[in-house]
Structure formats: structure tokens, C-alpha cells
Amino acid sequence: MSLLDEIEPLKAEALAELEAAPDLPSLEQAKGAWIGPKGRFTGLMKQLGGLSKEERPLAGKAVNAAKVELESLLNSKRDALELASAMPSRATDFTLPGRRRRVGRLHPLTQVTEDIVKSFRKIGFVVADGPEVEDDYHCFDALNTPADHPARDMQDTFFLDSKDRLILRTHTSSVQIRVMEKQPPPVRIIVPGRVYRRDTADATHNPTFQQVEGLYVDKNVTVSDLKGTVEFVFRELMGKDTKIRFRPHYFSYTEPSFEIDFSSPLVKKMGKDWLEIAGCGMVHPKVFENVGYDPEEWTGWAFGFGIERIAMIRYAINDIRLFYENDVRFLRQF
Numbered sequence: 001m002s003l004l005d006e007i008e009p010l011k012a013e014a015l016a017e018l019e020a021a022p023d024l025p026s027l028e029q030a031k032g033a034w035i036g037p038k039g040r041f042t043g044l045m046k047q048l049g050g051l052s053k054e055e056r057p058l059a060g061k062a063v064n065a066a067k068v069e070l071e072s073l074l075n076s077k078r079d080a081l082e083l084a085s086a087m088p089s090r091a092t093d094f095t096l097p098g099r100r101r102r103v104g105r106l107h108p109l110t111q112v113t114e115d116i117v118k119s120f121r122k123i124g125f126v127v128a129d130g131p132e133v134e135d136d137y138h139c140f141d142a143l144n145t146p147a148d149h150p151a152r153d154m155q156d157t158f159f160l161d162s163k164d165r166l167i168l169r170t171h172t173s174s175v176q177i178r179v180m181e182k183q184p185p186p187v188r189i190i191v192p193g194r195v196y197r198r199d200t201a202d203a204t205h206n207p208t209f210q211q212v213e214g215l216y217v218d219k220n221v222t223v224s225d226l227k228g229t230v231e232f233v234f235r236e237l238m239g240k241d242t243k244i245r246f247r248p249h250y251f252s253y254t255e256p257s258f259e260i261d262f263s264s265p266l267v268k269k270m271g272k273d274w275l276e277i278a279g280c281g282m283v284h285p286k287v288f289e290n291v292g293y294d295p296e297e298w299t300g301w302a303f304g305f306g307i308e309r310i311a312m313i314r315y316a317i318n319d320i321r322l323f324y325e326n327d328v329r330f331l332r333q334f
């Protein structure tokens with residue numbers, strides 16, 4: 001049998017053996033046995049030198065082609081075995097549920113806001129919304145806040161670089177005006193939303209925070225309606241033992257105006273008897289005139305308070321910035 005005739009059967013035998021290797025060590029062994037320095041196929045190549053000039057080119061070409069084929073199988077087989085050895089030995093069902101369920105959750109401020117909204121819904125309030133980029137008129141003028149009022153100072157308000165003097169709203173009271181401009185009385189709304197003030201961030205201040213505004217307009221609305229409503233909501237939010245107290249105050253859009261203090265075991269825990277929590281009052285007749293409501297016919301009250309403040313008392317958090325850093329170690333606790 002000539003050398004040329006030996007190539008094919010030898011190659012077939014080598015391919016079969018490489019193919020059959022069950023793991024990497026046996027593959028390396030098969031490689032040595034066939035194309036290693038002492039391998040059988042290598043032996044065949046060594047014999048090329050002994051061939052005649054006529055036979056050598058043809059046989060050489062055939063041997064080289066066969067070797068390329070063997071090496072290519074060797075490589076692909078090695079890749080496949082390497083991949084297989086990296087896989088878990090037992091079949092994995094990737095559709096099984098994870099053993100530890102760590103689902104996301106709502107931000108504490110969102111949770112508190114939802115609780116506030118839920119309480120007000122029970123007594124017939126609906127949620128209203130308004131723009132965070134406001135104009136002077138809705139944020140101040142229509143609320144009877146004169147041009148020389150300190151709240152309108154450049155120090156306190158973010159002004160946008162625009163011709164029409166747009167600002168970032170400093171309170172959600174602007175939405176009172178937007179709602180009353182659009183709908184006739186009666187009105188019973190709450191407005192949770194983001195507000196902005198030029199404060200430097202510290203433990204109790206942040207340049208943006210959230211408020212809830214409330215507005216109730218109807219016939220013969222009184223301060224006792226206001227007090228009863230505020231008391232109901234704060235008891236829902238802070239527990240049955242919560243007490244409410246009104247102190248006279250000044251806001252340009254209400255008359256009379258009050259500051260609301262509240263007391264509860266949570267407040268006692270902070271070493272205090274009362275905490276100031278909200279502003280409120282009876283809607284000023286000027287405000288009604290500005291939106292086209294007849295102040296002789298309609299009466300109403302309004303209030304506003306900060307959501308972070310509520311959340312801080314409720315969860316005993318002493319730094320407002322925690323709400324905005326979004327450190328998961330903090331967020332996971334709620």
C-alpha cells in the first residue's frame with residue numbers, strides 16, 4: 001500500500017478518536033497519540049522524505065490537508081469541552097423563582113404622600129396638579145402677595161432665565177389659583193407636589209421638597225370645618241393620640257391665618273410637646289376676587305404642609321437630605 005493510500009484511513013481513525021474524547025485530558029491524550037511529536041500521523045509525515053520525486057508533491061499535499069482537518073477538529077472539540085466543563089454538572093432550570101425575593105419598593109416620601117391622599121379621599125377630596133415652572137402671577141400676585149414681600153426676593157426664589165419672569169414654584173398654593181380659574185365652586189382638592197426654594201441643603205433644608213396643599217370652597221365654610229378636617233387627617237397619619245392646636249399667624253392669601261401645631265407620642269419622643277407642622281386659614285376675599293369667585297357668596301379654607309416633615313417625624317429621621325440621596329441602605333428600611 002502506498003503512503004497516499006494510508007492517509008485517508010489513518011485520518012478517519014484519528015478523527016473518530018478525537019471526536020470520541022469525553023473530556024479535555026482524553027482529548028490532549030488523543031492529540032499526542034496522533035499529531036504529537038511521536039504521534040502516528042506525525043510518523044506518516046516523516047515518511048514523506050523517503051518518497052520519490054513524483055510521489056512526494058501529491059502525498060505531501062494530501063497529508064497537509066488531512067493535518068489541517070485534524071487540527072481544526074481538535075480546536076473545535078477543545079472549545080466544546082471547555083464550555084461543557086464550565087457548565088454546572090446538573091441541569092439548571094432558569095425558570096424557577098429565585099430563593100431570595102428582593103423586589104423594589106416605593107420611596108418613603110411616595111408612601112407618605114399616598115397615605116395623605118388616601119385619608120383625604122375618604123372625606124371627598126380629589127387630587128389636583130399644576131406646573132412646577134410657574135409665573136409670578138400664580139405663585140404670588142393672585143395669592144395677594146405684594147411685590148415687596150420677602151418671599152419674592154431673589155434670595156428665596158429660583159428665577160428662570162426667561163423674558164416672562166418664569167420661576168420655580170415656591171409653594172403648591174399656586175395650584176389653588178390654577179384650579180379656581182378653571183372651575184366654578186364648590187372646590188375640594190388636595191395638591192401634592194414638588195416645590196423649590198433657594199436654600200442651602202442642611203439637615204432640615206433642601207432646595208427642593210414636597211408639599212401638600214388643600215383647598216375647600218363652598219357656602220358657609222368655617223374655621224371649625226378646617227380644624228376638624230386637619231385633625232382627622234393628622235390622626236390618620238400620625239395615630240389616634242394626635243392633638244392639634246391652632247396659633248394665629250399671617251399669610252397673605254388667608255384671613256384669619258393660623259399655624260398648626262401637633263402633639264403626639266412621636267413628638268414626645270423627640271423631647272417636645274408641640275411641633276409646628278402646617279399653615280392654614282380662611283381664603284382671603286382678594287384671592288376669590290382674583291379668580292372671579294364672589295367673596296360674598298363663597299367661603300373657604302386652605303392649608304399647606306411639607307411632606308418631608310411628616311415623614312421625618314413618622315420615621316424618626318433627622319436629616320432631610322437622606323430622602324434625596326437615594327442610598328439603598330436607607331431606602332430598604334421602608
Ligand code: DAH
Pocket residue numbers: 170171172173213214251253254278279280281302303304305
Ligand atoms: N404656602 C405656605 C408655605 O409654603 C403654606 C400655606 C399656608 C398654604 C397657609 C396655605 C395656607 O394654603 O392657607 O409655607
